[in-house]
Amino acid sequence: MIPRFTLPEMAELFSDEARYETYVRVEILATEAQVQLGRVPAAVLDDMRAAAVPRPERVAEIQQDRDHEVLSFLTAYCEQMPESSARWVHLGMTSYDLVDTALGHTLGRAVDVLSGTAQRLRTVLVDRSFEHWDTVMVGRTHGIHAEPTTLGHKLGGFAFAVDRSLQRLAAAREAVAVGTVSGSVGTYALIDPAVEEYVCERLGLGIELSPTQVVARDRHAQLLQAVAALGSCIEQIALELRLLQRTEVREVEERRTAGYQGSSAMPHKANPTGSELLCGLARLLRGYATTALENVALWHERDLAHQAVEKVLLPDALTVAHYQAAKAVQLLENLAVDAGRMRANIAETHGLVCSSSVLVELLEAGVERDRAYRAVQAAAKRTSEYGQNFGEALREEGIEAAPREPEAFLVNHHVIHKRLEMLRDRVE
Template identity: 30%
Template sequence: MSSIFEGFLSTPEALDLFSERKIVEAMLRFEASLARAQASVGLIPDSAAQSIIGTCKVDLFDVAKIVRESVRAGSIAIPLVKSLKETVALFNKEAAGFVHFGTTSQDVVDTALALITREALGMIAKDVHKAAAALLALAGRHAADPVLARTFMQPASVTSFGLKCAGWAAPLVRSLQRLQATAANALSVQLGGAVGTLAQMKKGNKRLGPQVTALMAADLKLKEAPFAWHTQRDEWVALACEMALLVGSLGKIARDIALMAQFEVGELAEPLEPGRGGASVMPHKRNPVSCMVALAAAQRVPQRVAALLATMPQEHERALGNWQAELAEWPGLLMSVHGSARAMAQALSGLQVDTQRMRANLDAVRAELPADVVYEWFNPALAQHAATLTRSQVALATNALAALELP
């Protein structure tokens, strides 16, 4: 899922999470859960379910072969199910006929992606939480430290660096709140068979599909969708949109820090660590590499979300091309989001703040202006007004952050 140019813009954990092996493993979790639920309601024999569950171990499968065969099949699910049936048959020939019973390829793929996405969101949330907490700590520490407020890239007035940090933190806290709510709706079991009716999952006149869905949702800790969402992608794409907003907020922080870290400004610097931010031929350089990663994500993520929005007009009960395009975009989206979140969490946790340089830059502006302008717009005492607002904003954001449930 990655290239030499992708790896340093994401994280090892995210790259591994969307590896071929992890995706196949998540699909096997779906198949095991399906068999377990169907046996619980008497839809398939318990002995068959046990054979299927015992075989749903990724080490038993040739993942590379399954991936190669998916090219001709048009879906990763088709060669996986074929291989699962063949492997189950080696141990229990009768059980093979109950593999993937009453379901379809999109059911297994969408549910597998929901499982992987939940794990990715957990990693993202932890890093964003860390970034927001670091910003709130900086805000409290520098609540009254004056710094130039800048508009149109020019000095505008005086604020406090603490208020600037509180302003960076607030959108991150709001994004975490929205992501939590949106994920609760989007991360659902996909189960509906070819046309979403679960028609095959019945015993006599008794429809067992809803029970199977409920059992799988509980087992996999996903939402129990009221019906199949094969071509109803609003909740899923809404989650992507929320991630894009988060990346935009992280990119805004990165842009500001990068500007304040320029040599001519010198007010901030990313943490100083061996091998971090060096140059190939200029040993004096100190490149803001965390900001670089976050800004790269802010450039790329909107394009991925635009592609996801474009895939939403899907045909009837199963899409031809649009769903497949969506699948191809999704891993790259989450890998970029986690890369941005991790980069800024690392930068903000060790951000170096030069309050003396901030004051020197302010004094340099004051020296160039008439006294009445200096008094009205560039009086360092204005930072005290900002400090009062900073402390109230920090209290609100801290309480909101504490109320969030991290995965």
């Protein structure tokens, strides 16, 4: 995890201390189940609960000799209790019963943290959408002026996209928040399935239905695809804000600190660095999703090709996604909107954004379609080349249709507003 892109909530979840704390919890729960089954003396639990969570430094010290993290953890944990109790720890379990069950618990919590921030992002988008529902601006297709829309409509579309991402995250959480305590190659040969049920139930986890000694890695791939999809939705928002901040457009602006300096060489610069950062982080998230897919295929019942990858992949992907979502919230909360500039940009094309309404008016009057289109197109070309008012150019083409005001294009806008109200009511 890169500290610059890691917020405290995620950093704590993926720390070595937190991982070993979860390992201890899994081992104690498994032993509780074994005690209930009569396989382990009850006194063992007292010693296990009294032992401290091993320090990462001690585990690393032992690992230098043993070259096995789980055995090193167990050694560091068990050296704090009598041998009479230590020999019962991890009974019938294999390493990934511990690792994957603890990982499922951590991933579930991490998705909750990410989803909470994404929910705040959705709320900010909905709130600012209603705030600017009637802030008229030009819509653009292919980067070219199309027809009038509103900033609220634009932000509302982003809110629905984040909402869909939250649904994908919820499904992915269910997929990854699973555990397995099934023993070597997942056959329960040396451990009762009741132990697995006990452990997973108390950790709030589902159970891997057909374990191969490890939890299936397509689950993690599903999570990181959902994370990448959220990242790309945020990228779409950020890209739009970048485009709207260009000198030629200047319809929105990122808030700056009092001491802001945008360029070491050009004092006039106010660059869209916040939204650019969000776009860059989305590229990382898509790369993580691809790598997670490569982790799905393992040799036979298991191998370790995925292990080193996941130690980087899962913490980094979730911390980057969380950071990106949090920064998107901050950017949107403080975004400055220039409604006057939006109006000026509509007027800049001298009425061309109304060409479609003129075409429809001619068609409704009975003019043959190609003839009507060509006539409106000729008038539009004159307006573009000479800056002539579109209405005047139409009259010179023999067309007596008047261009509409921008608000006339929003006559049915209330339909989308109602859908946004339904989203707000559903999530509140």
